[in-house]
Amino acid sequence: MKRVFSLLLVVVMVAGLFAGCAPKAEDTTTPATTAAATEAATTAPAPAEVPQILKWNVGADPKTIDPTLNGASDGGDVINQTFEALTREKSGVVYPGIAESWEVSEDGLTIVFKLRDSKWSDGSPLTANDFVYSWKRGMDPATASEYSWIWEYTNVVGAYEAVNGGSLDDVGVTALDDNTLEVKLSTQTDYIVSLLSFYHFMPTKQSSVEAKADGAWAKDPATAVSNGPFMLTSYEIGKGLTLEKNPNYWNAENVKLEKIEAVFIDEASTAYQAYQANELYFIPDVPAAEIPRLIAEDPEFYVYPLLGTYYFNFNLNLDLFSDARVRRALTLAIDRELITETLGAGQVPAAGFVPPGFLDADGNDFFETAGNYGIPTDLSKLDEAKALLAEAGYPDGAGFPEFTIMYNTSEAHKMVAEMIQEMFKTNLGINTKLENQEWAVFQDTRKEGNYELSRGGWLTDYMDPSGLLSIFTSQNAYNDPKFNNAEYDELLSNSSKTGGKEHFDLLYQAQDILMNELPIIPVYHYSDFMLAKDALVGWDRSVLGTIDFSGAYIAE
Amino acid sequence: MGSYYLRRIISAVMTIVLIATLTFAMMHSIPGGPFVREKAVPDEILKALNEKYNLDAPLYIQYLDYMKGLITFDLGPSYSKIGTSVNDLLEAGFPTSAKIGGMASLLIILIGIPLGIISALKQNKPIDYIVMFMATLGVTVPSFVVATLIIYFFGGKLGWIPTFGLDTWRGYIGPVIALSGYSLSFVSRLTRSSMLEVLRQDYIRTARANGLSEFKVIAKHAVKNALIPVVTYIGPMVAAIMTGSFVIEKIFAVPGMGRYFIESIGNRDYTTIMGMTVFYAIFYIIMILLVDVAYSLIDPRIKLGKE
Numbered sequence: 001m002k003r004v005f006s007l008l009l010v011v012v013m014v015a016g017l018f019a020g021c022a023p024k025a026e027d028t029t030t031p032a033t034t035a036a037a038t039e040a041a042t043t044a045p046a047p048a049e050v051p052q053i054l055k056w057n058v059g060a061d062p063k064t065i066d067p068t069l070n071g072a073s074d075g076g077d078v079i080n081q082t083f084e085a086l087t088r089e090k091s092g093v094v095y096p097g098i099a100e101s102w103e104v105s106e107d108g109l110t111i112v113f114k115l116r117d118s119k120w121s122d123g124s125p126l127t128a129n130d131f132v133y134s135w136k137r138g139m140d141p142a143t144a145s146e147y148s149w150i151w152e153y154t155n156v157v158g159a160y161e162a163v164n165g166g167s168l169d170d171v172g173v174t175a176l177d178d179n180t181l182e183v184k185l186s187t188q189t190d191y192i193v194s195l196l197s198f199y200h201f202m203p204t205k206q207s208s209v210e211a212k213a214d215g216a217w218a219k220d221p222a223t224a225v226s227n228g229p230f231m232l233t234s235y236e237i238g239k240g241l242t243l244e245k246n247p248n249y250w251n252a253e254n255v256k257l258e259k260i261e262a263v264f265i266d267e268a269s270t271a272y273q274a275y276q277a278n279e280l281y282f283i284p285d286v287p288a289a290e291i292p293r294l295i296a297e298d299p300e301f302y303v304y305p306l307l308g309t310y311y312f313n314f315n316l317n318l319d320l321f322s323d324a325r326v327r328r329a330l331t332l333a334i335d336r337e338l339i340t341e342t343l344g345a346g347q348v349p350a351a352g353f354v355p356p357g358f359l360d361a362d363g364n365d366f367f368e369t370a371g372n373y374g375i376p377t378d379l380s381k382l383d384e385a386k387a388l389l390a391e392a393g394y395p396d397g398a399g400f401p402e403f404t405i406m407y408n409t410s411e412a413h414k415m416v417a418e419m420i421q422e423m424f425k426t427n428l429g430i431n432t433k434l435e436n437q438e439w440a441v442f443q444d445t446r447k448e449g450n451y452e453l454s455r456g457g458w459l460t461d462y463m464d465p466s467g468l469l470s471i472f473t474s475q476n477a478y479n480d481p482k483f484n485n486a487e488y489d490e491l492l493s494n495s496s497k498t499g500g501k502e503h504f505d506l507l508y509q510a511q512d513i514l515m516n517e518l519p520i521i522p523v524y525h526y527s528d529f530m531l532a533k534d535a536l537v538g539w540d541r542s543v544l545g546t547i548d549f550s551g552a553y554i555a556e
Numbered sequence: 557m558g559s560y561y562l563r564r565i566i567s568a569v570m571t572i573v574l575i576a577t578l579t580f581a582m583m584h585s586i587p588g589g590p591f592v593r594e595k596a597v598p599d600e601i602l603k604a605l606n607e608k609y610n611l612d613a614p615l616y617i618q619y620l621d622y623m624k625g626l627i628t629f630d631l632g633p634s635y636s637k638i639g640t641s642v643n644d645l646l647e648a649g650f651p652t653s654a655k656i657g658g659m660a661s662l663l664i665i666l667i668g669i670p671l672g673i674i675s676a677l678k679q680n681k682p683i684d685y686i687v688m689f690m691a692t693l694g695v696t697v698p699s700f701v702v703a704t705l706i707i708y709f710f711g712g713k714l715g716w717i718p719t720f721g722l723d724t725w726r727g728y729i730g731p732v733i734a735l736s737g738y739s740l741s742f743v744s745r746l747t748r749s750s751m752l753e754v755l756r757q758d759y760i761r762t763a764r765a766n767g768l769s770e771f772k773v774i775a776k777h778a779v780k781n782a783l784i785p786v787v788t789y790i791g792p793m794v795a796a797i798m799t800g801s802f803v804i805e806k807i808f809a810v811p812g813m814g815r816y817f818i819e820s821i822g823n824r825d826y827t828t829i830m831g832m833t834v835f836y837a838i839f840y841i842i843m844i845l846l847v848d849v850a851y852s853l854i855d856p857r858i859k860l861g862k863e
Contacts, residue, residue, distance in 0.1 A: 064638045141600040144608055146591070149598050165600045216639030237640065237648035238811030239721075265720055265809040269704065273712045274719040440588025440824055 050554050052258040054536065057271045057283040061238050061264040066215030067202040068138045071147040076199045077284070077547045081243055081260065082226040083202035086113050086131070086181070087193055090540040090548055092463075094194050098126065098203070098227065098250070099181075108188030108499060113181040118250040120205050121231040128175035130203040136168045137209070138200055147200045153462055154192060155496075157184040188499040195462045197542065203227060229255045229550040240264055256538070256553035272531075281533040281554070284547070288412070291345045291529070300534055305357045306526040306545060308459030309350055309468065312405070312420070313481040313520055315452055320401060325388040327518040332385035333427040336377045339419055340524050343412070347524040349377035352511055353472075354465040355525035357543065360504040366465050367525075370508060373515035375522070382427055389428055397429025404433045407455040408442035416523065417455070446480050456480055456520065463543060465507045466495060472514060483519035564848075568841045575837045576626060576830065580619055583821075583829050590635040590824040609635060622830065631831035636823040642831035649800065649813030650835075652722065656810065657798030659728060660736035664793070668740045669786060672747025673779060679752060687744060694741025703734040703807040720809035731808045735801055739793050746789060750782040757781075780854050787854065791847035795840040799832075 062075035067083050070076055086099035099113040118126045138145050139162040151159035157172030172184030185192065195201070208217055208225040217223040219241075224232040229251070230243035240263035245255050265271040268285045275283050286294060286301070294301035314321040314330075321327055336349030348356060351372035358366040374381065386396070394400040405421060407413040417434050424430040432453075437445055446454050458478070460467030471478040473489045488510055495506035514520075528545050539552040591597055591605050606612040610621060625632055631642035675687040707730060711719035717726045754760065755778055763773045800814025813832070820828035851858045 061637070063636060066639075069638060141598075141604040144601050144604040146597050146601065146605075148601050163598050163600060212639065214633070214639035219639065236811065237637075237645065238815070263721065263809065264811075267806045267809060270707060270720050270807055270809050273707050276712055277715060277719050279719055438588075439822065440592050441586075443592050444587055 050556060052256055052554055054257050054260045054282065054549060054552065054554065055280045056260055056262045056549075057265050057274070057280050058241075058262045059264065059284050060266040064215040064218065065232075066204070066209070066218040067199045068134055068143065068204055068209075069145050069147070069215045070199055071145075073545060074284075078241070078243075078262070079199045079202065079228075080542075080546045081228055081230045081549055082224070082232060082246075083199065083204075083228040084249075085197050085199070085202045086115075087197040088548070088550070089194055089197040089542045092543045094197060097197065102193065108190075109185050111183045111185070111192065112176070113183070115179040115181060116250055117179070118227065119248040120225050120227050121246045121248050122205075122225045123248055124205070124225075125178075126203060126205075126227055127178040128181040129178070130205060131181050131201075132173050132175050133206050134204045135173055135201065136162070136171060137204070139163050139171065140168060141165055145200075150195075150198070150200055150461060153467070154195060155185045155187050155189045157186050187497045190499050190503070191463045198462075198544070199546070230257075230260060238264060251550075255550060257549060260549065275531055275533075278533075281536045282539070282547075283531050286529070286531055288345075294529075294531070295346055298531070300531055301529065302532060303346060303527055303529045304541065304545070305348070305355060306459065306528040307355050307357050307463075307467070307543065308457065308526040309353055309355055310347075310416075310523045310526060311350070311353070311456045311458075311520040312523065313446070313451070313454045313456045314518070315449055315454070316482050316484070316519055317449055318452060320403060320452065323392045324517060325392040326394075327521075329385040329388040329392070329428060330424065330430075331375060331518055331521045332381045332388075333379070334420060334423050334521065334523070335379050336523060338378075339416060342415065342419065343524075345527065345529065347527060350522035350524050351375040351377065352515055353520070353522055354468055354507075354511060358463065358465050360508075361501040366504070366507070370511055373512070375515070379427065385428065394430075397431075400428075400430050402431040402433060403452040404435050405453045405455075406435045406437065406442070406445065406451045408439045409436045413455055420523075447477075449480075449482060453521075454480065457526070459526065461544070465504075465511070466492060469507060469510050469514065470496075472519060481519035483514075483517070485513060485517060488513045488517075564845060568845070571841060572834060572837050573623070576623065576834050577619070579830055579833045580622065583824075583826055584615060586824075588824050590826060592824070609633065622827075626834065631834070632827035634825055634828050636820065636825040636828065642827050645816055645828065646813060646831065646835060649811065649816065652810060653800030653805070653812035653814055654798045656722075656728060656731045656735060656804075656812065657794070657800065659732045660739075660797050661790075661794045663732060663736045664740045664743050665790065668743030669747050669783070672744040672786075673751055673774075673782075675744065675748040676751030676755065676782075677774070684748075688748070691741040691745045694737050695745070697737070699734050699737055699801070700803045700807060702737050703730065703804055706730045706734060707807065722810060727808075731804055731810055734808070735797060735804050739797065743786060743789065747782065747786050750785050751778060754778050754782045783854055784851065787847055787850050791843040791850075792840060795836065795843040799836050799839060 058078060059074040062070070062078060063072055064070050065075050065078045065082070067079045070079055084097045086097055086102075088095045088097040098115055098118055100116040102111055102113045104111050115126075115128055120126050137143050138148055139151055139159055141148075141163065148163045151163050158166065158170040159172075162168050162171050174182045176182050205225045208223050211217050211223040212220060218232070219235045221232050221234060226232070226246065227249070229246060229249050231246040232241060233244045234242040240261065243260040243262065245258050246252065249255060263280070265274070269287045271280060271283045272286050272290065274280045295303065314327055316322070340347040340349050352367065352370050354366050354370060356365055356367040360366050360369060389395070389397065389400070405417050407417045414434075414436065421432045421434055424432055445451060446456075458468055458471060470476060470492055472481070472483045473479065473492050474484045491506050491510040491513070495503050495510065498506065532539060535554055535556045536552060537555050540548040542548065589611070590609075591602060597605065603612070610618055613621070622632065629643070631646070634640050634642050634645055637645065671687050671691075675684045678684045706717075707719055710716045710730065717729050718724065721727050760773060760778055763777050764770075800812040800817075802814045802818045804810065805812045805814040816828055817832050817836075819825075820832060
């Protein structure tokens, strides 16, 4: 009976949400107990007698499944099955995809990709020109791809300019012949080959794209020509889609699943019931109330680190937070362990901004090497916090003006905000008010700086700590605290022009400054989780969180 | 009579125009826009998006364009499902919602009204207490609780119905029951109280005094008159139920149109908000018209077109 009520509670909470929040990572999330889903990938092939049909819940009905237009995780999960980029990344390892091999020039500024002979799902040949076409379509403002900003981080010559209205002819992407693609970079970019495995960089076939406008082609089996392990055979709005094995995929002999029957269930408790009843084999979300039990007892529950951080922004334009001692006192007065324990999904308390999962040039984890900047995960430095606050002129919080903690409407954010409110009150004697705004409104409020302390969350888009750290450079559009530090800007700018150890040393120094100045209060690092039946083996995911069924099969 | 319908149609069109105008004004007055994202869209791209969806034009031009489209029932492209028009969303979602809603409406009428009548005739007898207890429960227990319990016990524990979807007839059982629960209870209560009221009227006593059989008194005189308030409620109810329920469709993973009413507002999907509102308004107005026609059939004293 207890389970029923916890289920009900979840439904009540969900029903109260409505807010059109960003992907799942926005609200829930956790880090590492990790799992080894990949080990079976190389074992014996699927027994022939088991029907190779995967029943999968995608989540919400994706906004689009056109690789170039997509910017959401649910769409990305589908696209990763139907398309393939130059490379395919699984669990952080980059495998050759449509590119057989690639060569990076001495100075790191030119990469030449050698493409294998491969075909589209309609049997026509796929050439380097298809990549040039798709990539330029992505950059072209007329296409209006919401993900086009990613080009800035590729450092491809002329790409950023093209996104902002410059000429597409000046972009450093050339098809030297049908099987050779040359990419010119403006600066050495070590993560580029891994980044190019991302859905935005997957090829599309021009005649197919032009058959139906605005990505509608990708949802219509008649026009949805793709080049990945699977191809689309049906799509029903709001209901689901069917993928079948693509016989023209270059690596089709190693694709074991014959069919994927995908549904769109965005109610976690319903999908969970269906999973329990064996009507689904793989679900990307579970009811929040079930997570602690699943972590403890269910071997089919997988938790991965998600490369992002949950934090609060100080509005540095206000006198209230101009004193670094005040910011540090508030940061030290938060019991991060209590928060992550309460959230219950094993989130990692954050003492810095860069989450676990990034390896530096020496192969060490950036998060661990960076240390904790004297910010403990519990209240062990509360005396220091009190002393700092007294030094700043507010002994025991006396005279400190009441301020407002602002967050976007959601049960999870509300809980964190309430805990922080209580901690400020009990630990420092500071009174705060809470205010929530609906997501679309909240983003404007935050961008315009109409807040005192506001919730923030950031996930990286590529495998480098600068994917997080760069948002606090003074000119960055996402610099919500309005942090303005010339040295920090310079360190990040220099780091983007260097590679190897030098690159990471500069990023370590940058985070030192950030954690000294504390324009934000780091709270915890996100994580990602899913339920997958034991019978489903060989599935994988990219470090950025995209699901990969190319090597999956049903075992029993 | 003809002029009556003409007047009704003109007033219906005016109502729809008014509703569309108000919705348009209200939705453009709430902060945020359809392309506000955590990762800000580059200015050039935003410009292209606004241009593409005509959002860079002055508001009154956007309004006129929208109203022009409305005449041909072209509801425009959805902003939150790119490449899909609002008409597509309705075409995909309405038949599903209408099927479940239609079944639920039938259930409400065929069970709710008889239960109310029986209850009234057996006032203060055990059966009346049982029916009214169930009806109170039905009105007070929210539909999402009913829905979740149905999935948990009959879908998960017992495996009698699928946990989601409408692929077999069993799939309809859960959504139809959860959807009809509230209105079924409400209709039976309404029928009961209305019946009790009518049974106390003089003409019922007169009918009985004239020696009519009890069956004739009830069926011909009491029930007919007692149905007037019930029909008043059922008309708009059918419009509401057949256009889907956000909660029920979400919980049972039904691909209907109910979800768009709520989701489109969070997404600032202007065209979808407009399309859903206008569609619902039209449906609602038609139902009210049907209710008025039903009045004149039930009670000959009510003449359409005469005040």
